[in-house]
Amino acid sequence: MTGNQTEREALAQFEALLGAYGAEPRRWPADRRAAAEALLARSPVALAMKAEAARLDSLIDGAGVEPAPAHLVGRVLAAAPGAAAPKRSWLGGLLRPAAGLAFAALLGLGLGGVISPFAVVTSDMADSDSVMLAIGDVPEVEP
């Protein structure tokens, strides 16, 4: 095989490499990168081919990835492990059961005060619906 033939084959292989991966050496398969760079170092034809491929790269690489919309980021983060269970401080952990008991006691007293007048004034309001109305705004209490 002559030197010219070898060079032509090397250029053909380089053209195929550029055709698939473009002009950026970082995208070239590792097992072909050294030969391609050696060819570039000695061949102006290879350099011209690379420059031509780079022009297409400049168009393709400039398009594509944009920031994800905020609503999508929010949905994804809301589903991440631990996102639904906010961390509690140790003090909150100690106080929470006591606060729950105190609130339950107050609720019992309050309900007694709220429901009994209705029961006295109108008998038809003292059904289950009115009880639900009376306690409907009670915040959720954690154990």
Next chain:
Amino acid sequence: MSERSGESDAALMRRVAGGDGAAARLVVTRHLPQVLALARRMLNDAAEAEDVAQEAMLRLWQMAARWREDAPIGAWLYRVAHNLAIDRIRRRRPMVDVDAAVSLADPAPTPAERLAERERKAAVERAIAALPERQRTAITLVHTLEMGNIEAAAAMEISVEALESLLSRGRRALRAALIELKDEAAGE
């Protein structure tokens, strides 16, 4: 390996599994735009692409506690997103309204000095959107998401040779479609 902190993907996923919100945000910042870009390119539909990107990320969260030490997050995510998008492509009707898909991704009217650049990008997106699905995916994995040939071939479940063939045909078609823009780029 994580680019900025030196933290491995496995370590990052352990933090995610432990409920570390900062770790989850880091994963989202690093990978969600790329997953979305892949899905958008494959599906040519912004809303469907968001669904696929979200589903892929949710599957990642589910895997967090069982993450393999040597598994790269990006490659895993792109593979899952690719498969989810393929499922949707198989389910829907064969014709896709490319112009509508591009217009969804196209932002509102802009100042005159940015118009030419936007038009150029839109033309490139239209040309990419017009490629056959597998060529489009190969181009996106390698040129947009910067995946190596072995990773990209694995994501598409094809050989490296098949990937190169898709890339070559895709680039050839894009060169033909974008010849005028390419000449402009040469003049810059």
